[in-house]
Amino acid sequence: MARLPEYLRALHNLAETGNETVSSEGLANAAGVNSAKLRKDLSHLGSYGTRGVGYDVALLIEQIEYVLGLTQRRAVALVGVGNLGHALAGYDGFASRGFRIAALLDADPARVGEEIHGMVVRHVDELPQVAAEESIAIGVIATPASAAQRVADQLVAVGVTSILNFAPCVLSVPDGVDVRKVDLAIELQILSFHEHRKASLTGLPRTGGSALTALPGGLAVTEGQEAIGT
Amino acid sequence: MARLPEYLRALHNLAETGNETVSSEGLANAAGVNSAKLRKDLSHLGSYGTRGVGYDVALLIEQIEYVLGLTQRRAVALVGVGNLGHALAGYDGFASRGFRIAALLDADPARVGEEIHGMVVRHVDELPQVAAEESIAIGVIATPASAAQRVADQLVAVGVTSILNFAPCVLSVPDGVDVRKVDLAIELQILSFHEHRKASLTGLPRTGGSALTALPGGLAVTEGQEAIGT
DNA sequence: CGCGATTTGTGCACGTCTTCACAAGCGCCT
DNA sequence: AGGCGCTTGTGAAGACGTGCACAAATCGCG
Known part of the structure; x- marks a missing residue:
């Protein structure tokens, strides 16, 4: 999965702050994903979590690095x-x-x-x-x-x-x-799209406009993160 | 959609090479996507294609730039x-x-x-x-x-x-x-993962290994492009 | 004017990803 | 030893994206 590197980064952070184990909930927060998704991802590598406790940080790092082929530089x-x-x-x-x-x-x-x-x-x-x-x-x-x-x-x-x-x-x-x-540049353009979308549905309803600004369903922001709370 | 900027780039290329119109097939090739997907994407903006002819390059550029909010710098x-x-x-x-x-x-x-x-x-x-x-x-x-x-x-x-x-x-x-x-770095790690996968199923079957290298179905490369033919 | 070639737009089915919800398992405390 | 709370792993349902295949529409030509 493409999310493993993100988990790995979060795990390294946790390891540096002295955590021995981490729950799926905790790691999911640190990586910015849903905890169920994280558990399913990890289970796909036949992972070593302990029910009632969580995942061993060091072990999980080792596992993920192996899967990613990072054991060799x-x-x-x-x-x-x-x-x-x-x-x-x-x-x-x-x-x-x-x-x-x-x-x-x-x-x-x-x-x-x-x-x-x-x-x-x-x-x-x-x-x-x-x-x-x-x-x-x-x-x-x-x-x-x-x-x-x-x-x-x-x-x-x-x-x-x-x-x-x-x-x-x-x-x-x-x-x-x-x-x-x-x-x-594409990343910026995607952001620009969201800006444009937000601007057009906030201020001017753009009555005469085409259907372009009010794209039919399913165009909500799916990538990136929106609001995790501070 | 996140693919619109890619289409836009391809369209600008086409415009520079003097194309007036382009078929969904042609544009799809230039953008590296499926032609049906491209048509569906474009239809979501209520777009102006002409059956039997294709899309007007200049018009489409204008449309996409409007949707992306690029009319203003x-x-x-x-x-x-x-x-x-x-x-x-x-x-x-x-x-x-x-x-x-x-x-x-x-x-x-x-x-x-x-x-x-x-x-x-x-x-x-x-x-x-x-x-x-x-x-x-x-x-x-x-x-x-x-x-x-x-x-x-x-x-x-x-x-x-x-x-x-x-x-x-x-x-x-x-x-x-x-x-x-x-x-x-994450991009590189994802590539490293694919390298590792390719290496392990090509050379050594890694008999004693865990299930890590041979992840169960669905881990084929979905992102990026693989082989479009030269 | 009509016909055929061509290309768009889209209904439908399929596979994948996501999320919920819950059973199974583990450790701790009594 | 037994029960309780917590956390993992996973089955099932739903949302979503993808691709095929075909009808509708347009142009060019005879």
């Missing part, structure tokens, strides 16, 4: 050291959560050789060598959209089977390769 | 100009897709006054003034997790009703405030 190749790539290269969250940026690559010769956060940028055509040196499991694409597909092909060619794509475009990859996409 | 306040915030401040995608970064804020006095991409960083406590100068619709949190909740409270206090949170933590906000979360 995975090497990540980051392609594109523009604005975003630069930030990603220095992002602490990667190192602290089981990943190691093994290589920085870029297609721009002017950038090759540049040192960023203690790593030297290499040319993207050196990917085969890089892959030979280290077993690259995951590729991160932080290039402009125009270059993304080509980079993806190159990554696939050297055996990468998981790609995290920050470029605003659809990648086509062969079977067996997983792609996850993160588009920052 | 929305002002965004960005809090936290560390690694990530720095990159976000310079990210072209925001400006080019209907957003304007109206203010850069940070809690660290050492950073206040610094100029980033032509903008001066102000102290986060100046939020009320900033909000008074411009109508801030959306707040972006790019701070460490420890500061995120406090920043969220401050944003809510000045009337922000949509928050994009990059900090790895759950925010609690009052009713009516929308929060979307982007956690880069």
Whole structure:
């Protein structure tokens, strides 16, 4: 499930604050989900909870990390050291959560050789060598959209089977390769949609308007969280 | 729907390449979704497709931008100009897709006054003034997790009703405030999970292992795309 | 003017995810 | 040892999203 990493983060927090065990209710709150959902998720990994007590935090962390394949530190190749790539290269969250940026690559010769956060940028055509040196499991694409597909092909060619794509475009990859996409502008646009929705049903009823603002049922906010109480 | 921005992006691409109209099939391919799904999505906005012809690209762009509330350029306040915030401040995608970064804020006095991409960083406590100068619709949190909740409270206090949170933590906000979360490490962990899954069912069958690697049905990759053919 | 090719819009069925509610199990206290 | 309260794990019901398949509608051409 895609929620396991969130549970893992919450568990690490709990472990740091000295909790030995946690109930499904407590963990669910910390992760921002329903407690029944959490129990069902955890039960799917044949988990070790104790009725009447809860879950052993340390044990559960170990279990989830195993399922996520985080027992080994995975090497990540980051392609594109523009604005975003630069930030990603220095992002602490990667190192602290089981990943190691093994290589920085870029297609721009002017950038090759540049040192960023203690790593030297290499040319993207050196990917085969890089892959030979280290077993690259995951590729991160932080290039402009125009270059993304080509980079993806190159990554696939050297055996990468998981790609995290920050470029605003659809990648086509062969079977067996997983792609996850993160588009920052899209996130904002979704928020903008909600803003627009809220604004139009609060103030002006927009009598003459089309059906666009008052979309028929089922458009309530399902993602994200709304109000958990303070 | 959360897919509308993706359609919009695809439509802009099509418009630039000189297409006047597009069929649901064509647009679906460009956006990486099923054509029936796309038609259903578009029909929910009471849309203007012509049977036998397809959709008018320009009209559809206009419609979707209206629904998303992009007819007005929305002002965004960005809090936290560390690694990530720095990159976000310079990210072209925001400006080019209907957003304007109206203010850069940070809690660290050492950073206040610094100029980033032509903008001066102000102290986060100046939020009320900033909000008074411009109508801030959306707040972006790019701070460490420890500061995120406090920043969220401050944003809510000045009337922000949509928050994009990059900090790895759950925010609690009052009713009516929308929060979307982007956690880069979680994205990688999800990919790691798929890597682990692929590795364990390809190579070693892991006879003695727990049920963890061979999770019972329904864990196929549902998000992202897998293989669209090249 | 009529016919066929093409494409939208949608009813229907299916599978998945979510949530409730409750039985089973565990520990603690008497 | 027995009972009581608490928490997990799960069955069932419902909501939701997805995809197929087809009727309705439009255009172009003869």
